[in-house]
Amino acid sequence: MFKRSRFIYPVGVALILAGCASEPEESEEATSTPSPETEDELAIAIGSDIISLDPQGANDLASSNVNQNMFDTLVTLNMETQEAEPNLAEEWEEIDETTWEFTLRDDVTFHDGSSFTADDVKATFDRINDPDVASPRANLFTTFEEVEVMDETTVRIHLEHPFAPLFNHLAHAGASILSEEQIEADYELMEEGSQPSSVINAEPIGTGPFVYESWVSNESIALTRNDDYWGDMPHFASVLFEIIPDEQTQVAELQAGGIDMMESTLPNQVAELEAAEGIDVIQQTGNAMFFLGLHTQKEPLDNTLVRQAIAHAIDKQEIISGVLEDNATEANSPLTPAVFGYDDSLNGHEFDPDRSRELLEEAGYADGFEIELWIDGDQQRQDIAVILENRLGDVGIEVDIQTMEWGTYVDQTTSGLHEMFLLSWTSSTLDADQSMTPLFGEESALDRFFLEDDEFESMLQGARRETDEGEREAIYAEMQQWLEDEAPIVPFFYADNMFATRDTLANVHKLPNNLIDIPSIERVDSE
Numbered sequence: 001m002f003k004r005s006r007f008i009y010p011v012g013v014a015l016i017l018a019g020c021a022s023e024p025e026e027s028e029e030a031t032s033t034p035s036p037e038t039e040d041e042l043a044i045a046i047g048s049d050i051i052s053l054d055p056q057g058a059n060d061l062a063s064s065n066v067n068q069n070m071f072d073t074l075v076t077l078n079m080e081t082q083e084a085e086p087n088l089a090e091e092w093e094e095i096d097e098t099t100w101e102f103t104l105r106d107d108v109t110f111h112d113g114s115s116f117t118a119d120d121v122k123a124t125f126d127r128i129n130d131p132d133v134a135s136p137r138a139n140l141f142t143t144f145e146e147v148e149v150m151d152e153t154t155v156r157i158h159l160e161h162p163f164a165p166l167f168n169h170l171a172h173a174g175a176s177i178l179s180e181e182q183i184e185a186d187y188e189l190m191e192e193g194s195q196p197s198s199v200i201n202a203e204p205i206g207t208g209p210f211v212y213e214s215w216v217s218n219e220s221i222a223l224t225r226n227d228d229y230w231g232d233m234p235h236f237a238s239v240l241f242e243i244i245p246d247e248q249t250q251v252a253e254l255q256a257g258g259i260d261m262m263e264s265t266l267p268n269q270v271a272e273l274e275a276a277e278g279i280d281v282i283q284q285t286g287n288a289m290f291f292l293g294l295h296t297q298k299e300p301l302d303n304t305l306v307r308q309a310i311a312h313a314i315d316k317q318e319i320i321s322g323v324l325e326d327n328a329t330e331a332n333s334p335l336t337p338a339v340f341g342y343d344d345s346l347n348g349h350e351f352d353p354d355r356s357r358e359l360l361e362e363a364g365y366a367d368g369f370e371i372e373l374w375i376d377g378d379q380q381r382q383d384i385a386v387i388l389e390n391r392l393g394d395v396g397i398e399v400d401i402q403t404m405e406w407g408t409y410v411d412q413t414t415s416g417l418h419e420m421f422l423l424s425w426t427s428s429t430l431d432a433d434q435s436m437t438p439l440f441g442e443e444s445a446l447d448r449f450f451l452e453d454d455e456f457e458s459m460l461q462g463a464r465r466e467t468d469e470g471e472r473e474a475i476y477a478e479m480q481q482w483l484e485d486e487a488p489i490v491p492f493f494y495a496d497n498m499f500a501t502r503d504t505l506a507n508v509h510k511l512p513n514n515l516i517d518i519p520s521i522e523r524v525d526s527e
Contacts, residue, residue, distance in 0.1 A: 071176030071206035084167035123180035137174030168429035234519035267325035307487035309359035311349035331491035341432030341476035368396025428513030
């Protein structure tokens with residue numbers, strides 16, 4: 001039996017036609033009846049273990065997919081209008097251009113039964129910006145000068161300067177509100193020599209729709225429904241994230257009914273899954289940019305001509321066709337088309353091996369050189385690495401591929417121990433600042449490029465302070481051109497989101513931040 005794929009176009013995201021897929025017919029929709037709240041468990045396969053249960057303690061997709069279900073933010077972002085909407089904060093007012101006052105809900109409790117108050121908001125943002133904590137989310141909130149508690153349900157956020165994307169950042173998962181009591185307990189352990197997030201990783205306490213149950217390293221993470229949740233109740237009684245690194249094992253588990261969903265599906269698995277009875281393959285426009293990154297302070301990558309040579313040696317279409325099976329769009333910028341500030345006039349780096357060899361000769365490397373390329377165990381990145389090894393080899397650059405476990409990979413690349421690396425980035429706030437600052441900012445804990453360039457940093461800070469949209473767009477256009485010229489990053493493609501589920505699920509989709517909207521998923525009874 002042939003199962004047709006569903007292609008979902010998320011609201012608020014620019015449409016990229018990168019394949020042919022069908023919407024379900026009306027008759028197919030009519031044969032499935034969504035269930036109300038159930039005692040059922042939702043089992044989701046993820047490809048790697050999480051790094052942290054602290055929403056401010058990690059920036060990886062696996063951790064975010066889990067943590068977003070246990071915590072809430074002050075506001076959410078309407079994906080259609082790009083306007084902020086109430087969440088833990090009921091309303092807000094601009095006092096002046098650097099001061100915002102938020103009125104909080106008074107009916108929210110944490111999972112341990114304690115009340116949510118303004119003190120929790122202050123403690124959360126003070127902790128994010130504490131250098132001793134070294135949160136990888138801190139780049140989102142560097143403009144915060146002070147969070148002032150006015151009373152139990154009122155806080156004021158004082159900014160160092162006007163900041164246009166403030167509400168985009170407050171809606172980010174990194175702005176999830178923690179319990180002041182748990183934050184204080186975590187600091188006590190830090191004073192005794194423990195790492196930040198030790199208390200939170202042992203038992204995270206949020207206000208979100210699901211409650212922490214267990215984390216068995218490299219096996220699973222279990223959550224249960226918060227029956228005292230203040231907002232819309234999720235449909236499933238529990239969620240189990242099963243850590244299955246091997247993609248083919250995930251496919252087998254999905255076909256056998258051992259799991260309900262694969263968080264991500266490789267293009268070369270689609271045909272097999274579409275042909276399987278009882279499985280839906282879902283494809284939707286993505287907001288992730290995949291790239292090659294270069295450590296610009298290490299020889300020979302400290303030479304702009306060498307970086308340009310590497311960029312011109314890479315055939316992006318070969319990657320898109322050979323690895324993605326054409327389920328992606330060639331990238332011309334570190335920003336995706338859905339993000340405010342994206343410049344569609346950029347040319348990107350043309351595949352031109354002859355030009356690459358000329359640049360290498362001009363840089364003094366006519367005979368090439370040896371260099372390491374670091375990747376994690378992700379199959380897609382492994383496949384891309386092989387293509388890069390071949391193409392760079394064609395121009396005399398001998399690539400040594402080094403594969404490591406995800407957590408080690410993250411730690412060692414942010415520590416600057418690498419030369420070249422492969423990663424992807426999702427601008428989950430849909431604003432250019434959330435790509436430019438964490439990726440390239442001098443103070444970012446996630447910086448892997450080490451630009452150390454005053455001109456670029458000045459542009460970055462200017463764009464953060466500018467409130468006029470036209471002026472901000474102009475600055476971001478200049479920054480993107482600078483990145484193309486200096487080539488610290490080689491954007492490959494903007495990938496579609498593809499994932500697979502049992503056909504007993506309904507309302508399955510990913511948000512523009514590439515996270516699964518788990519509370520909306522329902523079980524259906526097929527007639």
